[in-house]
Amino acid sequence: MKPAPLDYIRATSVAHAVQVLAENDGDGKVLAGGQSLVPLLAMRLSQPTVLVDLGGLGELSYIRDESGHVEIGAMVRARTVEISSLIADAVPLLPVALRHVGHVTIRNRGTVGGSTAHADPAAELPAVLRALDADVVVTGPSGSRTIGAADFFQGFLTTALAPDEIVTALRVPKSAPGTRVAVQEFARRHGDFAIVAVFAAVELGASGEIAAARIAVAGADQVPVRAAAAEELLAGQDPSPAVLRAAAAEVAGATRPFDDIHGTADYRKKITAVLARRCLEQALPTAERSSAA
Amino acid sequence: MTSLDVTMTVNGRTVTGRVEARRTLADFLRKDCAATGVHLGCEHGVCGACTVVLDGCTARSCCTLAVQADGAEVMTVEGLADGTDLHPLQEAFWARHGLQCGFCTPGILLTMRELLADNPDPSEEEIRESLSGNICRCTGYQFIVEAVKDAAAVLRASSADRG
Known part of the structure; x- marks a missing residue:
């Protein structure tokens, strides 16, 4: 469980x-927080020639309130996003997700850019980016370009x-005031x-x-899944139990x-329906659903 | 393959070393700094035994390379006691039998120290959730939870005294 020899450039x-x-x-290979990459190196599932450490790039560590969206620098730690009051107000789904x-100790080190570039289909952040139609800003030799989350995630860890490009920022659209958010996750252990x-x-x-719903699923495809048909079904409807079940x-x-x-696969599909129903019920508490019904 | 010079503060002492890029912070602390309270269980970020405090926040030293910690301030479990005076968490673990073999204890102590700094009066559920990244195979966690509750009360009382 030791990484293979490699070069390192800060x-x-x-x-x-x-x-x-x-x-x-x-x-x-780009090293950000290392919470996915260093274990992969230790297991020798990844054996790059050189690691390029972004750890010294303070310029990638910012959260900025822009008009219509929040821009989060790639080296911002997950824990920083989780406890940011700006994020809690503007993009309430992010901290909940x-x-x-992992655990606080992992979130203290893991970065938003790292999780995005790693693109684990079971990871939370890529699914949130997909749900909210966020843009991923990447920089290469010929400058920067912006890629929508729908196009950015292409396959398993792909x-x-x-x-020769790195993720430099995420642009996450602000949610409308009063947006209800919920996350339902099934994992073997916390x-x-x-x-x-x-x-x-x-x-x-x-x-x-x-008025509008945005729903995404992690762990149910090679990429985060956007549930467009469910969103269409929900739009304009009163949140009755039957509507939520149908959407799930x-x-x-x-x-x-x-x-x-x-x-x-069959099991995952079954629990997706259950988790989706619970997720919608959690976002739309019973009292409001019964008064709307 | 490169070797690089690193300098960091470990438990208040400045240490320098020349390390291969692939050397984890855990191995640097254990082998180059003699901080053998950093325990290595899984070496891939699952068990939590290697938890240290890196620039004020807990980090898994097996998932961090020593070169990433160049210039950083590191605290290991060796830095927790004040001379021969145990930290209230250590006292409570001792009093409550919060450890048996002790392998997981350094990581748990540092993780719980961070919890109590953020949340001085955690519920049992919050303590258990916060413990979930640290695997203990001896205790069944019950005495650990009780020890953390005791330590939290001691720390609250001492901060009230100071306040």
């Missing part, structure tokens, strides 16, 4: 990091990042990766009807789960 700027990646032609990431997790952000209209079935229908040692 980047002095984003441009420097990109340059080192370009020079190493795909054999370089991040509380399911993203639209070129080998802090484990999700077997399945469902994330919801729901806006209510003036008479208690669902649509959420499960949007998934393409896989078999692994933690559960079969």
Whole structure:
């Protein structure tokens, strides 16, 4: 359980990091917080020639309130996002979701850029980015570009990042004031990766009807899944139990789960429907649902 | 393969060393700094035994490379007691039998220290949730939870005295 020999370069700027990646032609690996990468190195599942450490880049450690969205620098730690009052107000789904990431000790080190670039299909942050239509800002030798979450996550641990590009920021649209959020995650032990997790952000209209819903699922495909059909079904409806059940079935229908040692595809689909129903019920408490019914 | 010079403060003492890039902070602390209270269980971020305090926040030293901690301030369990005066958490673990073999204890003490700094009066559920990243195979956790509650009360009383 020791990493294989490798070189290490502490980047002095984003441009420097990109340059080192370009020079190493795909054999370089970016080190952010290291909470996924260092275990992979220890198990020798990843054996890069050179690590490019972004740890010294204070310029990537900021949370900025922009018009319409919040921009979060890639090196911001998960724990910082989780306890940020700006994030709690502007993007309430994020802190609720991040509380399911590992344990505090892991969130103290793990970064938002690292989790995004790692693109574990069971991870919470990629699913939130997908639910909220966030943009991923990446920088390479020819400058920066912005990739929507729908296009960024391409497969199991696979993203639209070129080998000489790094994630530099996330742009997360602000939620409407009063947006209801909920996360329902099933894992074997607290802090484990999700077997399945469902994330919801729901806006209510003036008479208690669902104005808009955003729903994503982790652990139910090779990429985070957006439940568009369920969102359409919910839009404009009163949140009755029957509507929520029907939407939950649509959420499960949007998934393409896989078999692994933690559960079969069929099992994942079944618990997706249950978690989606609980998630919507949690976002839309009973009292309001019965008064709306 | 490169070796690099690192300098960090470990339990208040400045240490320098020359390490391979692949050396984990855990191995640096154990082998180069003689901080053998840093225990290595799983070496991939699951068991929590190697938890240290890195620049004020807990971190898993097996999931951190020594080169990443260049310039940092590190505290291990060796830095918890004040000379021969045990930290209230250590006292409570001793009084309440919060350990048997002791392998997980350093990581648990530092994790609980962070919990009590953030939340001086945690519920049992909050203590258990906070403990969930630290695996103990001896105690069944019950005496650990009781020890943390005791220590929390002592720490609250001492901060009230100071206040």
